[in-house]
Amino acid sequence: MNKNIFSQIYGDYTQRIETGLLKTGVKLPSEHEIAEEYGTSRETVRKALHLLSQNGYIHKIRGKGSFVLDMNRMEFPISGLVSFKELSERLGRTVRTLVHETACVPCPRNVARQLQIAEQEPIWKVVRAREIEGEKVILDKDYFLASVIPELTEEIASQSIYAYLEGQLSLKIAYAKKEISVEQVSDEDKRLLDLARDTHIVVVRNYVHLEDTTLFQYTESRHRLDKFQFVDFARRVQAEE
Amino acid sequence: MNKNIFSQIYGDYTQRIETGLLKTGVKLPSEHEIAEEYGTSRETVRKALHLLSQNGYIHKIRGKGSFVLDMNRMEFPISGLVSFKELSERLGRTVRTLVHETACVPCPRNVARQLQIAEQEPIWKVVRAREIEGEKVILDKDYFLASVIPELTEEIASQSIYAYLEGQLSLKIAYAKKEISVEQVSDEDKRLLDLARDTHIVVVRNYVHLEDTTLFQYTESRHRLDKFQFVDFARRVQAEE
DNA sequence: GAGTGGTCTAGACCACAAA
DNA sequence: TTGTGGTCTAGACCACTCT
Structure with missing residues (x-):
C-alpha cells in the first residue's frame, strides 16, 4: 500500500x-x-x-470525460524499464536462466567507452542466456560498476539482479536509455543461443542510471529475430508555434 | 508562441x-x-x-535540484510519435520519398482486421518508399479511414501527410501504439527497396488514434535491417507495496 | 537551519461538449 | 445551462541534502 493519495488512486484504477x-x-x-x-x-x-x-490506460477528452483504452496490455515485452524477471512473471511463461559468467574483471576498452569510465576499472560482468519454452533465444550481457555493487554471486544472477540491487543494496534506479538495432550474429551468439542459420540478431543496448544520475550499468540484450517484439505507447506532442 | 505558461517554460528550457x-x-x-x-x-x-x-531533458533530485541530462538527443529515429518528414528535417539528411500508390480502395481483409472495421469499407491506401542517401531503405504502407479523410493526392503523399491532416483538415492526432518485430522479406519489399540478399526486415506496425479515440490509421513501416534504429528513454516505476 | 523538490489543498477561471 | 477536463494560484507541510 502506498501512502500517497494519487498513487493510491492510480493503483486502484490500473488494477480495475x-x-x-x-x-x-x-x-x-x-x-x-x-x-x-x-x-x-x-x-x-x-x-x-x-x-x-x-x-496508455485511459484517454481524457475535454468536456466529455476520461475513457478506458484498449491497449492489449498483456503483451508488453521490453517497453519501459522492467527487468526480464518481472516480465516473465507478468507473462507467466516457462522461462529459465542459464548463467555463463559472473565475475569481477578489469573493464575492457569497448565496455569502458559505453560506461564512460577508465579502462581496467573493476566491473562486474554477467553473461546469461534466457530460455523461453525450451529454446535459448536471448543473450544478456550485463556490466555493472564494481564501485557501486560490492558483491554479486551466480545465485543472484540466476534470480533477479534488479531485485537484489533494489531490495538488498537499496540502490535507486532512476532512468535508462535504450537503443535497438539489428546486427550480425557473433561467435558468442552462435555458441550460447539456439540460432539455426540466422545471420542477424536484434541488439538492445541499455544504459541504466541511478537516482544521482551516475551511469552504473550497461547491458547488451541480444534477441533472436523471430522472438523479438517491442511494444510502445506514445502520445502526440501537439506542434507549437 | 504558446499561451500556456507551463509550455512556455518547457519550450524555453528544451531550446536552451x-x-x-x-x-x-x-x-x-x-x-x-x-x-x-x-x-x-x-x-x-x-x-x-x-x-x-x-x-529525458532533466533529472530532478529531492533536496538537491534539477540537472540537465546527456541523452545524445540528436539521434532519435522513431521514438515517440513523430512523422518521417519531421524526423528527416530534424536530422538534416538527404531524403527522398517515392510514392508508388495513392488510392481509395475497398479495405482488404488483413487491413480490416488491423483497423477494426468491416471489409470493403473504403480506405485510402498509400505506399511510399523512402530513400536515404541514395538508397531505398524504408517502405511505408499507410491505410486511412476514408470516412475521416475525404481527399488525398499523390502531391500530399509526397510531402507530409501529417502536416496535411493536422494543418488542412485540423484532425487532432492523440496517441498511437507501436509494435516492432522482425519478419521475412516480402516480394513487394524486394521489388520496391534496395535489399541485396537480405532475408529479413524490421516491421513497425503503428496504430494511430484521434482525439475522440477512433482508430483512423494503420501503418506498416518496413525498414532494412542495417538502417533500422530505435531509441527510447524510460523512467523506472518504483515498485509499490 | 536553510534550501531543495514532493505532495496536497481549496479555491478560481477557462474551453469545450451535450442537452 | 450544466458538466466536463485544462490551467493556474497562493499558500501549506513534508522528506531530503548540505553546511
Whole structure:
C-alpha cells in the first residue's frame, strides 16, 4: 500500500482496468466525483489520471470525460524499464536462466567507452542466456560498476539482479536509455543461443542510471529475430508555434 | 508562441538544452526561483519541469535540484510519435520519398482486421518508399479511414501527410501504439527497396488514434535491417507495496 | 537551519461538449 | 445551462541534502 493519495488512486484504477473490471470505452467518474470519493482535491486526482493517461490506460477528452483504452496490455515485452524477471512473471511463461559468467574483471576498452569510465576499472560482468519454452533465444550481457555493487554471486544472477540491487543494496534506479538495432550474429551468439542459420540478431543496448544520475550499468540484450517484439505507447506532442 | 505558461517554460528550457546553452550536468534554478522569474506559481513551474523530466531533458533530485541530462538527443529515429518528414528535417539528411500508390480502395481483409472495421469499407491506401542517401531503405504502407479523410493526392503523399491532416483538415492526432518485430522479406519489399540478399526486415506496425479515440490509421513501416534504429528513454516505476 | 523538490489543498477561471 | 477536463494560484507541510 502506498501512502500517497494519487498513487493510491492510480493503483486502484490500473488494477480495475487490468482485471477487466473496467472495460474498454467505459467512462470514468468525473475528476470532481473521484476527488469527493477519495476525500481529496481535484488536482491530486488529476495527477493520478495524468499518469494513467501517460501509460496508455485511459484517454481524457475535454468536456466529455476520461475513457478506458484498449491497449492489449498483456503483451508488453521490453517497453519501459522492467527487468526480464518481472516480465516473465507478468507473462507467466516457462522461462529459465542459464548463467555463463559472473565475475569481477578489469573493464575492457569497448565496455569502458559505453560506461564512460577508465579502462581496467573493476566491473562486474554477467553473461546469461534466457530460455523461453525450451529454446535459448536471448543473450544478456550485463556490466555493472564494481564501485557501486560490492558483491554479486551466480545465485543472484540466476534470480533477479534488479531485485537484489533494489531490495538488498537499496540502490535507486532512476532512468535508462535504450537503443535497438539489428546486427550480425557473433561467435558468442552462435555458441550460447539456439540460432539455426540466422545471420542477424536484434541488439538492445541499455544504459541504466541511478537516482544521482551516475551511469552504473550497461547491458547488451541480444534477441533472436523471430522472438523479438517491442511494444510502445506514445502520445502526440501537439506542434507549437 | 504558446499561451500556456507551463509550455512556455518547457519550450524555453528544451531550446536552451538542445542548443547547448545549458550543458549536461548543469543545475537549473530552483522551482521557487523559476516561479518568481516567470511571475507564476510553483505548481505551474513543476508541471513544466515534470515534462522535461519525462522527456529525458532533466533529472530532478529531492533536496538537491534539477540537472540537465546527456541523452545524445540528436539521434532519435522513431521514438515517440513523430512523422518521417519531421524526423528527416530534424536530422538534416538527404531524403527522398517515392510514392508508388495513392488510392481509395475497398479495405482488404488483413487491413480490416488491423483497423477494426468491416471489409470493403473504403480506405485510402498509400505506399511510399523512402530513400536515404541514395538508397531505398524504408517502405511505408499507410491505410486511412476514408470516412475521416475525404481527399488525398499523390502531391500530399509526397510531402507530409501529417502536416496535411493536422494543418488542412485540423484532425487532432492523440496517441498511437507501436509494435516492432522482425519478419521475412516480402516480394513487394524486394521489388520496391534496395535489399541485396537480405532475408529479413524490421516491421513497425503503428496504430494511430484521434482525439475522440477512433482508430483512423494503420501503418506498416518496413525498414532494412542495417538502417533500422530505435531509441527510447524510460523512467523506472518504483515498485509499490 | 536553510534550501531543495514532493505532495496536497481549496479555491478560481477557462474551453469545450451535450442537452 | 450544466458538466466536463485544462490551467493556474497562493499558500501549506513534508522528506531530503548540505553546511
